[in-house]
Amino acid sequence: MSSLYTLAIHGGAGTISKASMSAEAQKNYEEALLNALKTGETWLKNGGDALTAVEKAVVELENNPLFNAGKGAVFTHEGQHEMDASVMEGKFLNAGAVSGLKHVKNPVLLARKVMDEGTHVYLSGSGAEAFAKKNGLAFEDDAYFYVPLRYQQLQEALKQDKVFLDHKETKPDKFGTVGAVALDVHGNLAAATSTGGMTNKKHGRVGDTPIIGAGTYANNSTCAISCTGHGEFFIRAVVAYDISCLMEYKGLSLKEACRIVVHEKLVKLGGEGGLIAVDNKGNIELPFNSEGMYRGSVRSGEEKFIAIYKP
Amino acid sequence: MSSLYTLAIHGGAGTISKASMSAEAQKNYEEALLNALKTGETWLKNGGDALTAVEKAVVELENNPLFNAGKGAVFTHEGQHEMDASVMEGKFLNAGAVSGLKHVKNPVLLARKVMDEGTHVYLSGSGAEAFAKKNGLAFEDDAYFYVPLRYQQLQEALKQDKVFLDHKETKPDKFGTVGAVALDVHGNLAAATSTGGMTNKKHGRVGDTPIIGAGTYANNSTCAISCTGHGEFFIRAVVAYDISCLMEYKGLSLKEACRIVVHEKLVKLGGEGGLIAVDNKGNIELPFNSEGMYRGSVRSGEEKFIAIYKP
Numbered sequence: 113m114s115s116l117y118t119l120a121i122h123g124g125a126g127t128i129s130k131a132s133m134s135a136e137a138q139k140n141y142e143e144a145l146l147n148a149l150k151t152g153e154t155w156l157k158n159g160g161d162a163l164t165a166v167e168k169a170v171v172e173l174e175n176n177p178l179f180n181a182g183k184g185a186v187f188t189h190e191g192q193h194e195m196d197a198s199v200m201e202g203k204f205l206n207a208g209a210v211s212g213l214k215h216v217k218n219p220v221l222l223a224r225k226v227m228d229e230g231t232h233v234y235l236s237g238s239g240a241e242a243f244a245k246k247n248g249l250a251f252e253d254d255a256y257f258y259v260p261l262r263y264q265q266l267q268e269a270l271k272q273d274k275v276f277l278d279h280k281e282t283k284p285d286k287f288g289t290v291g292a293v294a295l296d297v298h299g300n301l302a303a304a305t306s307t308g309g310m311t312n313k314k315h316g317r318v319g320d321t322p323i324i325g326a327g328t329y330a331n332n333s334t335c336a337i338s339c340t341g342h343g344e345f346f347i348r349a350v351v352a353y354d355i356s357c358l359m360e361y362k363g364l365s366l367k368e369a370c371r372i373v374v375h376e377k378l379v380k381l382g383g384e385g386g387l388i389a390v391d392n393k394g395n396i397e398l399p400f401n402s403e404g405m406y407r408g409s410v411r412s413g414e415e416k417f418i419a420i421y422k423p
Numbered sequence: 424m425s426s427l428y429t430l431a432i433h434g435g436a437g438t439i440s441k442a443s444m445s446a447e448a449q450k451n452y453e454e455a456l457l458n459a460l461k462t463g464e465t466w467l468k469n470g471g472d473a474l475t476a477v478e479k480a481v482v483e484l485e486n487n488p489l490f491n492a493g494k495g496a497v498f499t500h501e502g503q504h505e506m507d508a509s510v511m512e513g514k515f516l517n518a519g520a521v522s523g524l525k526h527v528k529n530p531v532l533l534a535r536k537v538m539d540e541g542t543h544v545y546l547s548g549s550g551a552e553a554f555a556k557k558n559g560l561a562f563e564d565d566a567y568f569y570v571p572l573r574y575q576q577l578q579e580a581l582k583q584d585k586v587f588l589d590h591k592e593t594k595p596d597k598f599g600t601v602g603a604v605a606l607d608v609h610g611n612l613a614a615a616t617s618t619g620g621m622t623n624k625k626h627g628r629v630g631d632t633p634i635i636g637a638g639t640y641a642n643n644s645t646c647a648i649s650c651t652g653h654g655e656f657f658i659r660a661v662v663a664y665d666i667s668c669l670m671e672y673k674g675l676s677l678k679e680a681c682r683i684v685v686h687e688k689l690v691k692l693g694g695e696g697g698l699i700a701v702d703n704k705g706n707i708e709l710p711f712n713s714e715g716m717y718r719g720s721v722r723s724g725e726e727k728f729i730a731i732y733k734p
Contacts, residue, residue, distance in 0.1 A: 205659045205692065211629075212547060232628045233655040236523060237548045239627015316550015317543045318522075325636040325661035344544040348516045350636035350664045357668035381516065 117156040118390045119294045120398060120409035121148050121169050123179045125340045125386040126287045128404030130421055138420065141178060145408040145418050148172035152292060153410050162302035162336070163201045163224070166292035170197075170220040170304045173290035177259045179406075180288020182218055183252075184259055185308025187266035190315050193257045195308050196322040197223040202301035202332035202392075206230075209322040212237040215257075217250040220306045223322075225249065234322065262311070269312035287402070289321055291338025293330070293390045297412075301336035301392060303328045303352075319343025325353035332392055334359040335366055340405065341378075341385010349373070349381055355389060366391040374399040428467040429701045430605045431709060431720035432459050432480050434490045436651045436697040437598045439715030441732055449731065452489060456719040456729050459483035463603060464721050473613035473647070474512045474535070477603035481508075481531040481615045484601035488570045490717075491599020493529055494563075495570055496619025498577035501626050504568045506619050507633040508534040513612035513643035513703075517541075520633040523548040526568075528561040531617045534633075536560065545633065573622070580623035598713070600632055602649030604641070604701045608723075612647040612703060614639045614663075630654025636664035643703055645670040646677055651716065652689075652696010660684070660692055666700060677702040685710040 123145060130138075152169035156162070174182025185193045197219035198209035208227025211234075216222050222244050226235055235243050244251070291305040305328045307321040320327035320343040327343065329352035330336035337352035346352075351373055358369035370389055378385070379401055386400020388407060398407045398419075408418040434456060441449075463480035467473070485493025496504045508530035509520035519538025522545075524530050533555050537546055546554055555562070602616040616639045618632040631638035631654035638654065640663035641647035648663035657663075662684055669680035681700055689696070690712055697711020699718060709718045709730075719729040 200659075207659050209629075209658075231655075232625060233658045234629040234634075235625065235627045236629050237627050239625055242626065314543060314546065314550055315553065316546045316548050318520075318545040318547050323545075323634055323636070324658050325634070325664060329661070344542075347544045347635050348511075348518050350640070350661065353636060353661045353664055354668070357665070357672055361668055361672035 113297050114299065115297060115412055116394050117295055117297050117412045118394055118396050119149060119152045119156055119165060119169065119292065120388040120390055120396050121145060121173070121292045121407065122338065122340050122388045123173055123290050123406030124288045125400045125402045125405035127402065128420055141406055141420060142418050144176045144178050145406060146416065149408045149410055149416055152294060156294060156296055159297055161298065162294040162296035162300045163199065165294045165296065166302050166304040167199065167220055167224055169292035170290055170306050171218050174218050174220060174306055179290045180308040181290040181306040183257060184262065185257055186262050186288060186311040188309065188315055189312045191266065193308060195219045196318065197306035198322045198324060198328040199223045199227055199304045200302065200324055200328050200330040202330035202336060205331060207233050207324045209234040209324060210236065210240045211318050211322040213240060215251045215253065216241060216244050217252045220304050222249055233324065265311045287341045287385050289340035291340060291388060293336040293338050293388050295390050295392060295394060299332065299392065301330045301332050301390065303330040303336040303338045305338045320346035323347055325350050327352060329353050329356055331356050335389050335391040337387055337389050339385065339387040342383050345378060345381050345383025346385065349377055349383060351378065351387065366395045366397050370397040370399045374401055424608050425610065426608060426723055427705050428606055428608050428723045429705055429707050430460060430463045430467055430476060430480065430603065431699040431701055431707050432456060432484065432603045432718065433649065433651050433699045434484055434601050434717030435599045436711045436713045436716035438713065439731055452717055452731060453729050455487045455489050456717060457727065460719045460721055460727055463605065467605060467607055470608055472609065473605040473607035473611045474510065476605045476607065477613050477615040478510065478531055478535055480603035481601055481617050482529050485529050485531060485617055490601045491619040492601040492617040494568060495573065496568055497573050497599060497622040499620065499626055500623045502577065504619060506530045507629060508617035509633045509635060509639040510534045510538055510615045511613065511635060511639050511641040513641035513647060516642060518544050518635045520545040520635060521547065521551045522629050522633040524551060526562045526564065527552060527555050528563045531615050533560055544635070576622045598652045598696050600651035602651060602699060604647040604649050604699050606701050606703060606705060610643065610703065612641045612643050612701065614641040614647040614649045616649045631657035634658055636661050638663060640664050640667055642667050646700055646702040648698055648700050650696065650698040653694050656689060656692050656694025657696065660688055660694060662689065662698065677706045677708050681708040681710045685712055
């Protein structure tokens with residue numbers, strides 16, 4: 113057992129400009145990121161496993177209305193919520209994914225349950241919610257997911273007939289997704305991602321979040337990745353697994369693999385967003401090609417890092 | 424424009440033993456494969472594009488009750504049908520995917536429509552069917568999808584409380600999926616996959632078929648892939664994109680990349696099944712680690728190849 117652990121988290125990427133963010137809003141985001149980071153780190157510091165650490169960090173972010181996941185999920189075109197999530201662990205390559213959830217309080221916990229149950233990897237829609245009920249997961253009614261700012265965003269989107277990824281115009285235009293990746297002291301990697309989708313999106317649209325290989329991937333021989341961005345492009349580019357392959361097959365460092373995928377391949381395709389990545393040696397990368405990304409990270413024995421805008 | 428084109432198709436992999444197959448049944452399968460191959464080849468021979476060729480071949484297989492896709496889709500635990508499909512083209516890396524369809528006659532045509540429409544890549548469930556209605560796709564009622572053999576399979580599965588991938592015991596135990604991959608004379612690659620899922624599967628289960636990178640992938644710089652097998656393992660192994668990465672990043676041939684993924688990595692993980700693959704040089708591979716795979720292929724100027732059992 114080593115004493116080395118790492119944890120990185122994100123709360124979405126996009127057009128997040130300092131000019132449009134009040135000092136108070138910025139403080140709220142920073143505090144929320146710090147809390148999620150602390151929760152995951154406490155677990156890792158005490159020898160806990162990477163999978164549970166990323167799950168705990170993501171639950172914190174899901175429960176915070178600031179982020180587009182769980183409680184803060186945006187509204188679909190029909191005025192409903194459809195949430196997706198996935199988890200993967202790097203030792204045995206086990207994974208769990210869920211999509212189209214309407215009332216499950218913490219989608220990431222359901223993804224973990226799907227993984228642990230073991231029969232299927234990916235459950236969607238009412239079938240996924242039936243599985244959640246059977247397994248005693250917490251449900252919330254529409255009132256819990258009603259966040260006035262989100263509803264206002266839908267009304268604006270409907271007026272302009274636009275699909276908003278989270279905020280637009282006067283507010284930060286971010287791709288609402290949350291995620292966490294970690295390396296634990298046992299040398300195991302894990303990743304988790306959760307989202308409320310896109311404001312005014314078509315009912316039934318699935319982004320990259322529940323797609324193993326696109327939005328989420330973990331493999332002890334390479335890295336753990338959680339993405340946030342314009343999901344359609346992340347699916348077509350198989351972003352998370354691409355970074356793993358560049359490391360495994362081409363021998364690239366985590367840093368170089370992240371640079372090529374986020375700043376070259378995705379840009380060429382037209383895909384805006386970013387990701388968080390840790391490898392099995394303790395390296396951490398938080399690349400994004402958008403204006404900003406809510407992000408944070410910590411390595412054992414070092415100070416916590418929190419940031420929103422471009423360095 | 425070259426005169427070189429290739430096309431490969433599959434109708435599922437699994438425990439397909441010669442002993443349990445009547446001469447008449449074998450003839451029916453071979454004829455069905457040949458018809459699908461002819462349909463796609465006619466298009467390619469006349470200079471048609473790879474994407475439409477694989478779509479046409481898959482429509483033939485979907486309309487045939489012998490295969491677990493479209494008309495021949497198996498029953499879920501609840502006695503319903505849930506069909507998935509996806510398409511991808513290798514020039515611009517455009518893709519379309521759909522899952523959880525109950526009444527769309529040809530899921531592959533809906534996946535193509537999602538791709539062509541361009542806003543989203545992946546639509547699921549009732550949202551996908553609403554999109555299909557809006558776009559005038561053909562719907563069929565439950566009676567169309569009622570194939571007595573499939574219903575009998577569900578009753579057997581319910582009695583034994585087992586999730587059947589297609590057939591079991593007295594019948595060929597195959598992973599019901601159909602697919603096609605092609606290289607056209609313009610040098611473009613494309614892939615398409617369609618499935619009716621697993622007999623007695625949990626409502627909402629999604630396999631690898633609609634997952635770009637897992638069940639389907641196409642990239643002009645490497646290859647086009649369509650998978651069939653125990654989908655959960657194919658998702659965790661990101662099978663289709665893995666073959667592309669082994670070629671692009673490690674410089675492996677299509678043959679060697681297929682061997683490593685199907686006969687080493689999938690076997691180690693416990694994943695049974697196979698895939699069809701063509702590359703941008705005219706090579707064709709049809710590897711599987713199960714007892715058999717319904718398959719066929721053709722290269723310009725050569726005889727058509729059809730097979731079911733191990734060579």
